Amino acid sequence: MAPAAAIVALQQALDHDDVAVAVADIQWERFVHGYTAVRPSPFIGDLPAVRRMTEAAGGGEPGPAEAPASALRQRLAGMPAAEQLLVVTELVRSHAAAALGHTTTDEVGAQRAFKELGFDSLIALELRNRLGAATGRKLPATLVFDHPTPAALAAFLRSQLVEDGGAAAAPGIAELDKLESALSVLDPAGEDGERRAEIAARLQALLATWNEPRAATGDGAAEVTEQLQEATADEVFDFIEKELGI
Structure with missing residues (x-):
């Protein structure tokens, strides 16, 4: 004091x-x-x-700020998906920095875990409230814990703001987002370094199998590819979990 x-x-x-x-x-x-x-x-x-x-504040939790939220949705509507994600990521970083009391976003890296940044339950709720007002969406209290990095949280918010049907049109995309979020919190310099190398090798092997032309894969691989294309999101995630062992 x-x-x-x-x-x-x-x-x-x-x-x-x-x-x-x-x-x-x-x-x-x-x-x-x-x-x-x-x-x-x-x-x-x-x-x-x-x-x-x-x-x-009107006796309770502030309601969504419709004007800023509407302006954000209109801005995203005219952008390619990659640019949309960049905009939402910067939105998350700026509000995360404000919730932590920082004047800039320099300390809030897109791939840094919120836990590593110093988030606790109260700060997580403050960020949820800030983002709820900025997006006009009712967000869960566990938002920060469900999406542990700014990048993962931005991907989730973009899916809520942009109704392009991308996740529904491509089975497994949401599950891949979860996988990316889970992997993003591994520490490359710490005890997770060896595990990251093993995961990277298995991801590369899986990608190589996935990218093989159907005509050259043989009946067994072609059958797997066809099953993956027709699988539900849960089935795709189960396949990834089985192949990667994580």
């Missing part, structure tokens, strides 16, 4: 002869939003600062 504020708090405790006190310098504009994101909190609800913020 700042020395002046700490001394004032100490003096108040002495004046009231308090023997068991807890003193904290709380940034209510950040704390309240995350702490009351799921439900109101009677524990802090009667504090004057909290009451003012709750009343200003």
Whole structure:
């Protein structure tokens, strides 16, 4: 705490002869939003600062900001898929940086895990609320934990914002996104390095098999390729899990 504020708090405790006190310098504009994101909190609800913020927000969790969300959807509508993903990724990074209290997105890499960046439950809820307002979508409280990196979260949000039918038209794409998200949190410099090398080798082998022309693959491989093309998303993911062993 700042020395002046700490001394004032100490003096108040002495004046009231308090023997068991807890003193904290709380940034209510950040704390309240995350702490009351799921439900109101009677524990802090009667504090004057909290009451003012709750009343200003309409008595509960802020609703979606339709104007910014509509503008975002219109902007994405005229872009190729790759550019859409870049825009949404920057959106996620900027709001993640703001939730963490950073002034820039320099520390928020697209492939860095939110856990590594310092996210806890409250900050995760704050990011969920920020992105809900920015996209106009009702997002789950477990959003950050379900999509553990900015890149994975951006891919999910893009699928929610752009109704191009891409995921439905290509069985297994959503499952591949989940696989990419799961692999993105492995540490190449740590104990995961050897495992990453093994996974990379098996992915390359799987890709080589997938890219073989049907005419040259033989009856068995052709049958597998045909089955994959006709498989459901769950079946494709089961196949990937079996082939990669992860």
